[in-house]
Amino acid sequence: MRKRAQSDSIDGILRDLGEDAPRPIAPEAWFLGGNAENADLLGALLTEALAGHVKNRQAYAPKDPDFLYDEDRNADFAKTSDEMLVSLKDLNDKLKGSIPLSSFRNQSHMYWDITLPGIAGYVAGMLHNQNQAAAEASPVTTAIEYFVGQQLCTMLGYDTDAVPKPWGHITAGGTIANVEAAWAARNLRFQAVALAHTIKTNVDFVDARNLTVKTCDGRRMAISRLSDWELINIAVDDMLDLPHRLESAAGIPEEAIAAALDTFSVQATGLLDFYSKALPKTAAPVVLVPATAHYSWARACGIMGVGLSQMIPIAVDHDGRMSTVALRAALSRFQTEKRPVLMVVAVMGTTTESAVDPLADILDIRDEYRETGLDFVVHADAAWGGYFASILRPATKGPFGATSPLAPMSNYVVRQFEALGEADTITVDPHKAGFIPYPAGALCYRSGIMPGLITVVADIVYHGGDAMTMGACALAGSSPGASSTAVYLSHQAIPPNQMGYGDLLGRCLFNAKRFYAALVTMAKDNDPFVLVPFKPLPAERAGKTSIEIAEQCALIDDQIVGLKNEVLKQKLHDDAALKELFDELGPDLTVFNYAFNFRTAEGINADLNLMNELNTSIFNACSIQKNEKYEVPPQQIFLTAHSFDPRMHGQDFCDHFTARAGATPIAGEKIDYLVSTMQNPWITNTSRGNFIPNLRDILRHIVQNEVATIVHRHGLTPMPKSKS
Ligand SMILES: Cc1ncc(COP(=O)(O)O)c(C=O)c1O
Numbered sequence: 236m237r238k239r240a241q242s243d244s245i246d247g248i249l250r251d252l253g254e255d256a257p258r259p260i261a262p263e264a265w266f267l268g269g270n271a272e273n274a275d276l277l278g279a280l281l282t283e284a285l286a287g288h289v290k291n292r293q294a295y296a297p298k299d300p301d302f303l304y305d306e307d308r309n310a311d312f313a314k315t316s317d318e319m320l321v322s323l324k325d326l327n328d329k330l331k332g333s334i335p336l337s338s339f340r341n342q343s344h345m346y347w348d349i350t351l352p353g354i355a356g357y358v359a360g361m362l363h364n365q366n367q368a369a370a371e372a373s374p375v376t377t378a379i380e381y382f383v384g385q386q387l388c389t390m391l392g393y394d395t396d397a398v399p400k401p402w403g404h405i406t407a408g409g410t411i412a413n414v415e416a417a418w419a420a421r422n423l424r425f426q427a428v429a430l431a432h433t434i435k436t437n438v439d440f441v442d443a444r445n446l447t448v449k450t451c452d453g454r455r456m457a458i459s460r461l462s463d464w465e466l467i468n469i470a471v472d473d474m475l476d477l478p479h480r481l482e483s484a485a486g487i488p489e490e491a492i493a494a495a496l497d498t499f500s501v502q503a504t505g506l507l508d509f510y511s512k513a514l515p516k517t518a519a520p521v522v523l524v525p526a527t528a529h530y531s532w533a534r535a536c537g538i539m540g541v542g543l544s545q546m547i548p549i550a551v552d553h554d555g556r557m558s559t560v561a562l563r564a565a566l567s568r569f570q571t572e573k574r575p576v577l578m579v580v581a582v583m584g585t586t587t588e589s590a591v592d593p594l595a596d597i598l599d600i601r602d603e604y605r606e607t608g609l610d611f612v613v614h615a616d617a618a619w620g621g622y623f624a625s626i627l628r629p630a631t632k633g634p635f636g637a638t639s640p641l642a643p644m645s646n647y648v649v650r651q652f653e654a655l656g657e658a659d660t661i662t663v664d665p666h667k668a669g670f671i672p673y674p675a676g677a678l679c680y681r682s683g684i685m686p687g688l689i690t691v692v693a694d695i696v697y698h699g700g701d702a703m704t705m706g707a708c709a710l711a712g713s714s715p716g717a718s719s720t721a722v723y724l725s726h727q728a729i730p731p732n733q734m735g736y737g738d739l740l741g742r743c744l745f746n747a748k749r750f751y752a753a754l755v756t757m758a759k760d761n762d763p764f765v766l767v768p769f770k771p772l773p774a775e776r777a778g779k780t781s782i783e784i785a786e787q788c789a790l791i792d793d794q795i796v797g798l799k800n801e802v803l804k805q806k807l808h809d810d811a812a813l814k815e816l817f818d819e820l821g822p823d824l825t826v827f828n829y830a831f832n833f834r835t836a837e838g839i840n841a842d843l844n845l846m847n848e849l850n851t852s853i854f855n856a857c858s859i860q861k862n863e864k865y866e867v868p869p870q871q872i873f874l875t876a877h878s879f880d881p882r883m884h885g886q887d888f889c890d891h892f893t894a895r896a897g898a899t900p901i902a903g904e905k906i907d908y909l910v911s912t913m914q915n916p917w918i919t920n921t922s923r924g925n926f927i928p929n930l931r932d933i934l935r936h937i938v939q940n941e942v943a944t945i946v947h948r949h950g951l952t953p954m955p956k957s958k959s
Contacts, residue, residue: 252382252723262738262916265729266348266670269337273351280355288362332865334873339918339926340933342750343858343875345586345619345667345826347914353671356724360717367716368706376716380405380705383722387663388679390731391617391624392635392656399475402686403679404705405665405718409618410531412662412678413580415689415710417522417535419660419680420578420612422502422688424520425509426474427466429500430481430492431458432513437495443485449473451610463514467575468610471659475684502688506540520575521545523565525557525592526883527585529616541577550885553892554770554823555590557581562600570609578612581658583651584620586667587877587910588769589826591620591647595654612659618676620824621663624652625736626744639733642741643748643807643818659685665722668740668914675718742916743825746927749795749803749919750911751821753927754829756792757935763942763954765839767896769828769908773819791820800919828877830908832896833942836952839897843906845945846898850876850907852941857909857934871933875912878905 267273304312335341337348360376367373367380384403385395393401406412427448434440444459451470458466469477478496481487496502501509510517522541524532526548536546550561562579569576579601581592594615601613617624626642627635627649635653638644644652655661658681665675680686686708706714729735755772758765774787794813795803807814821827831853832839832846840846854876859868881889881903890900919925946953 252379260729260734260738262742265350265352265739267337267351269335269339277351277354280351281358284355284359284362287359291363329865331867332862334859335867338873339915339921340871340930341873341915342911342913342930343873345912345914348670349672350670350725350729352728353669353721353725357672357717357721359724360720361715363720364716366713367719368713370705373716376719377705379716379723380719383719383726384677384679384705386726386731387621387665387677389632390628390736391621391661391663391679392628392653393661393679393681394656396632400683401679401681402683402708403677404686404709405714405722406676406678406709407674407711407714407718408666408676409529409616409662409664410534410676411710412618412664412676413529413531413614413616414535414538415678416614416660416662417532417539417541417578418710419685419688420522420614421506421520421539421541422500423471423474423612423685424467424575424577425501425513426496426688427458427461427469427477428463428513429496429509430477431461431466433495433499434459439491440481440485440487440495443481443487446481446485448477448480450608451605452608453606463517464573465608467514467517468608470605470610471612472682475682479684518572518574519545520577521547521569522577522580523547523549523562523611524580525549525582525585525590526551526885527555527588527590528580528582529586529618532580532616548883551590551888553888555585555588555884555888556823557592557597559593559596559600562597566600566604566609566611570604570607576609576611578614580614580616581651582620583615583617583655584623584824584826586619586826586912588828589822589824591651591823594651594658598654598657613657615655615658615661617655618662618664619667621661622665622668622731622736623648623740623744623824624655625731626733626741627652628732628737630730630732630734636733639737639741642733642737643744643814643820645819645823648823656681665718665725669722669725669736670739670914671718671721671725674715675722677722739916742920743913746915746918747822747825747827747913748817748820749925750913750927750930751827752791752795753931754827754911754934756788756796757931762939763834763946764831764938765834765897767830767832767892768821769830769892770822771895773816787816791816800925825913827911827913828908829911830892830896830906831938831942832898833945834954835946836954841897841899843893843898843901843904845949846893846896847905847907849941849945850909852944853937854907854909856937856941871937872930875910876907877910878907880905 264273264276267277336346341347364373364376367376370377383405387403388401389395395401406415434443445457447455448458448461448469449455450461450465451468478492481492482489520541522532522536522545524546532546533543536543547565549565550558552558566576579597581594581597583591583594598613601611626638626644629636638649660681661679663677663679665671665677666673690708706712729739751768754766755768772784772787774784794806795817807817830846830850833849854874857870857872857874859870862868879889879892886902889906892906893900919927
């Protein structure tokens, strides 16, 4: 285990990067705008990024020669330059066929526009240093990466004044961060076994045989007397502290410990050899993820040699959140089977259901199981949801504060985000809800000792001393300094706290609730369709009668849907009950799932296959299925779609949703649904007021057409037209 990156050589730069005092902030300056309203500002920023770089380039050794221009080839130079411009113009013409990402009509995936400072920071960083594999070749961007890593740790609730200090770094994305977190968790879980094995077999470690260590259930015993199971389950922080204790309490030199782990550890020998030498009787380790987990976890388990079949999906409840009942059942089973649990993953906002797993409960469950001798790493996969923590983060250091009245988070979600600081590792992607250009993911460690478990240094990028490259404790080799400078500049303009990102994402949450309210009240009694939100109305969640649910729907229509933002905000300020209802409305974060079903003369359609056909055809009408021209697609609105799958979500989950939609469940059948992601802070506050009613009208029109088509195609009798 090596010390991870923290270097004297960047300290001077770090001091200079310190945060500014709070200042007035105009969110209108953060993005280019759907109609490129801020084109001049972006132009000025890009011009400055280039001019600053040109100045810096010219300042170093100005008397050195230029590269050679062949006078005879001036004409070729002019031609080559022209061709570059023509190719660029041609590329722009081709890119015109892209989905209009920043439009109010784009409600599809979890990305919208990128911040202006993010773009400018990226360009400036890219021009100055496109690769920071080695700290000595990228002294400034390495320091900036360290700095933004600390900012992210603070935003997420880690205490950057703690000892050991937390540590975060930029990755190429959430997948890489998740794989790295799994890698670190695997190495951590077997560290005590490796050290105990060394103590037993290496005479240089004889003095450590009686070293007392704490088991996770609180007993203190000599390390050489602990069983394999007890060693595997030493609690995370004690496990991390073990090499240090060998040094401080048993007098084993640091280099000898590092050399021993370099020779015998799961990292050194690989899982197969490690198990055959040190754990011949122990069952294969498992990784526990919610059934809705991102596929990066399958990749992590495959790469780590843990195996996909050891990735255990834990069932989700009807909200799409990990079921704590199912988690407890799995943990008890693995404890009985004496299978090491490497980690439990809580997803803080799935990008499909927007579901936030019950992290606070998972941490409590870990405390419970620790008392019975089972420990595991808790990882929060907040790749998408992590930046929402800024809604709780005050501008000054210290604990999380209350949400602002205009950032309507449900009590449940607040509780889970408040627990983030206790997770051992957190994935957070600036390139998702941080609105920063790709690639910019990040992994944050609660203890800065933990990344030492995965440190691999190459002599070409690390020349000894303290100035270890950030990439030594990372999965990637080379990485763009531009990702760090993009995050840095974006955070300068939009601080990762309630002043900046908290405000930005609070607006998105506010708009997501308004969008939910508009859609759940969209279908009237005389409409030939119904809309079933995956997240039921609070009254339905509370098990109220259908009359009470209809009353709540009417109240939402009356008190929320048609109101101007200012009027609604005033009402939310004055009316505590309405505020409570508004906070609890809709999905955990800003991804809204819903399915349509249709009505005929006989009543609501009961055939799940026909319901799926309807939602697929609506999706086709609201997405690009085929685009052979470089033209902006003619769609009026962009949505995406997904399916609830009995193999992933469970049959009970799927049956429950199907029944809510009025159809008859079919065993094993998927249920198609639509997805609207609200990552647009302005949609209810445009120069022409709230844009959501326009989207609702567009969607209504599409749904009516698709219903008519299906009814006709299948020879059904349409619902009689209402006289009103
Ligand atoms: C919860 C979660 N984790 C991880 C990832 C992977 O992130 P990336 O695409 O940046 O690799 C995603 C991507 O959507 C995600 O939603």
